[in-house]
Amino acid sequence: MTGLELPLALFLMLNLIAALFRVARGPTAADRMLAALLFGTTGVGMLLLLAYAGGHPSLVDVALVLALLAAIAGAAFAGRAWTKESDDA
């Protein structure tokens, strides 16, 4: 354990918050779908760091599951043909 894990987890949290600003702001619906990509990378990274920062080692399994399911949510979001009105999100 290098002692860097927790500071980097915090750093990733700040990154995530900044990125969510973009997701919330938009302006288009496609920008909001970027949230799914974010969790697959930043969220997974945070969980991995927390696992090695003194947290339970099983958080690595949680990260694995999150990576898989973020992909599903993202595919569900972006891959479906939607009605026009939902696209004004």
Place this chain on the structure above:
Amino acid sequence: MNLALVFDLLLALMLLWSAWRALAAPNATRAVVMFIVFGLFLTLAWGRLDAPDIALAEAAIGAGLTGALLLDAVRTLGESAGADAGGARSPWRWPVLAFSPLLAVILVVAVLEAPQQLVDLPAVVERNMGLSGVTHPVTAVLLNFRGYDTLLEVAVLLAALFGLLALAQGAASAATRESFLLHTLARLATPPMIVVAGYLLWAGAHQPGGAFQAAAVLAAAAVLLHLAGLLPAWVAPGRLLRLGLAGGLLVFLAVAILPLAHAPLLTYPPAWAGALILLVETALTVSLGLVLAGLFLFLSGRSLRDEETR
């Protein structure tokens, strides 16, 4: 001020923020996206609270499957779903806004002032782990010491699926535009997902994991296959599917009833406990995987029964 505290404070803040954005979203799709975001932060929160089992369940079911299900629901019901059910303009929001912080304060005070536990549950569980047949305390509690609760929960999930089957109607018309990339991802990712599900099931005996989480991963694989167009939406379940759906509950019931001749319900003979738990968990993984997948696949692209046709 140490870093862990800063992290936790930011996390708490983001939980509140995403919950607010989910409830105050101008349309249903944005609400669902923020709900998924909330699910992610909740997963992190469970991780920080040293509850990896719940974190696993939250990541798989809360953020992933429920998110996909809600997105599909929004797509089917239209953007105005729920728009007239109160919402951000309701006059009730003032008393609710006043009451909620008060409730939060009461809860915090109650937790801080909670009296000393008379029974030290973790210690009791620890003492009896040898009898449980597994080495992970959460699994021991869920499948052995409080197995009755789990049995009923499985029955509830199955009942929910029945309700869904009763309501869904019409031909499935899921219009996913064909995507070669999604098709390839589904075919590539499904075998690893099945392996991960098997791993979670096996690991549940000695570390966080277990039937629910494994089932959620299996269901996610099914949803992915469906989104890629490789698995058609389910219509009325055939015999094999029905067997699969009910199988977990039936196996669990059988194991529970077995000792009734000479002992109370759900008494596992200690020598067999480990094997019985594994048997039940395996059956549950398959069944719950089908149930969770069914929640998505039976509804995909369909409309709900109207008032007039009831």
Place this chain on the structure above:
Amino acid sequence: MPDSAREFFSAVFLVIGAFFYLAGTVGLLRFPDVYTRLHALTKADNLGLGFLVLGLAVQAESLAAALKLLLIWPLTLAASATVGYLIARRARALGISPWLRPEDR
């Protein structure tokens, strides 16, 4: 490999990973349209994750744990590539036009 060397390499990889995450976030915030932001997110963030995974795998307690960590990266790569493509395709279908440099308009 002695522990101190492991820790050193781990730290180096982790910091490089963090840098790429930062690059991804900056790109996400500053790029002018969703297509360019997709580049930032799928490329930089995933590279950040890769270095992160490498850094943690170096200090993993067993080979199995290290392999499990290293398994996460190709999965997220495949997922990000697909979801990124799907988002771009969706954006195109919605009629979102790509940003052009002023001289190209």
